[in-house]
Each structure stands twice: as C-alpha cells, then as structure tokens.
C-alpha cells in the first residue's frame with residue numbers, strides 16, 4: 001500500500017516539476033539581454049558623462065537650428081527686438097481674423113499678468129506701481145490718449161519683447177492670448193473701435209483647458 005502511495009506521490013512530483021518546462025515556442029526560458037526587457041528609460045534631459053558627445057551631456061541631441069515645434073509656426077515673430085522693429089510693428093503686425101471680438105479670456109489673463117503693475121482698470125495703480133512709483137511710465141493710465149492711439153501692433157510687440165521696465169510676456173501668453181490681452185487693453189482705454197466683451201465664461205474655461 002505504502003509503495004503504491006509512494007508511486008502516486010512520485011508521479012505527481014514529476015508532473016509538477018515538468019510542467020515548468022512546457023515548451024513555449026521560441027522562448028528559451030531565459031533573458032538574453034535584460035536591458036531590452038527592463039528598459040533603462042533614458043529621459044531626454046538626463047545628463048551623464050557617457051553622453052559626452054551630446055550637448056550638456058544630455059541623452060538627446062539638440063534640435064537643428066531653426067527647428068519649429070509641431071503646431072508652433074504661429075509663434076514666429078518676424079520683427080527684431082529693436083527700435084526699428086517696434087516702429088515697424090505699428091503697421092506690419094495686425095491681429096488675426098477672429099480676435100476683433102473681445103472675449104472674457106483677455107480680461108482673465110490681463111488680471112493675472114498685467115494688473116499687478118497697471119491695475120485692474122489700467123490706471124497704473126497696481127501693487128507694484130504703488131510700491132515702486134519710479135517704475136511707472138510717463139502716461140497715467142490706459143485712458144490716456146497715448147494708449148488710446150497706440151497701434152495694436154506696438155502693444156503686441158511690447159508684450160512679445162517687453163519695453164524698458166516691462167518684461168517680455170511671450171513665455172506666458174501664446175500669440176492668440178497676446179492678442180486677446182491687446183484687445184482688452186484697448187477696451188480699458190475706451191478706444192471707440194473696440195467691441196464689448198461677451199460674458200461667456202464657458203469659453204474661458206475651455207480655453208484654459210487647452211493651455
């Protein structure tokens with residue numbers, strides 16, 4: 001009896017042991033190149049001595065000079081950051097179609113990026129100008145004739161490059177948003193040619209999502 005039991009146990013053990021060796025097609029049962037199974041996951045900006053041929057020892061090469069990121073061709077600004085560029089912007093830089101109507105996003109962005117200096121209503125009474133009055137421009141506020149008559153292209157140029165004590169806002173306002181803010185400045189100035197903002201808050205929310 002015990003012999004028979006032993007045979008049963010032994011054959012069970014053989015079955016269990018051999019089940020691990022079932023053939024799986026071309027799989028030899030071990031990893032030839034562990035790095036290919038478990039990727040090291042180099043990140044583009046990682047830096048390592050072993051990448052000495054790449055700029056800054058990064059994993060990636062730098063893009064070729066003049067490369068444009070996908071969908072960003074509209075970000076190319078044709079004028080130089082110079083006095084001549086500023087003057088030329090008056091006539092050469094015009095708002096694209098569809099931005100002639102002001103939406104609430106212009107106001108939203110203005111309050112974030114501009115009001116700290118120029119004030120919520122553009123009266124040059126923001127916290128920064130209050131504390132450091134020497135920073136203020138010569139004109140008193142947006143309702144000055146200077147801003148009323150200032151070409152939109154020049155405002156766009158100023159937002160792009162900055163002007164004296166005002167820094168560039170190109171990194172925080174993509175081109176379309178720059179135009180929205182330009183239009184909002186014109187609205188605050190009371191310039192007659194500007195239409196009244198809509199109160200479409202859904203548009204603001206959805207725009208936020210895409211940025």
Ligand code: HEC
Pocket residue numbers: 110113114115116117118128135136137138147150154155158159163164165166167169181182185
């Ligand atoms: C740090 C404070 C500061 C912030 C923030 C700031 N500005 Fe200015 N802004 C200035 C100063 C200072 C000038 C005057 C520059 C000069 O003519 O010397 C100026 C000038 C301007 C002008 C006149 C430009 C021209 O061509 O003469 C406009 C329009 C303007 N700002 C709008 C904006 C808008 C819109 C924003 C937000 C996107 C903004 N500013 C953010 C300080 C600021």
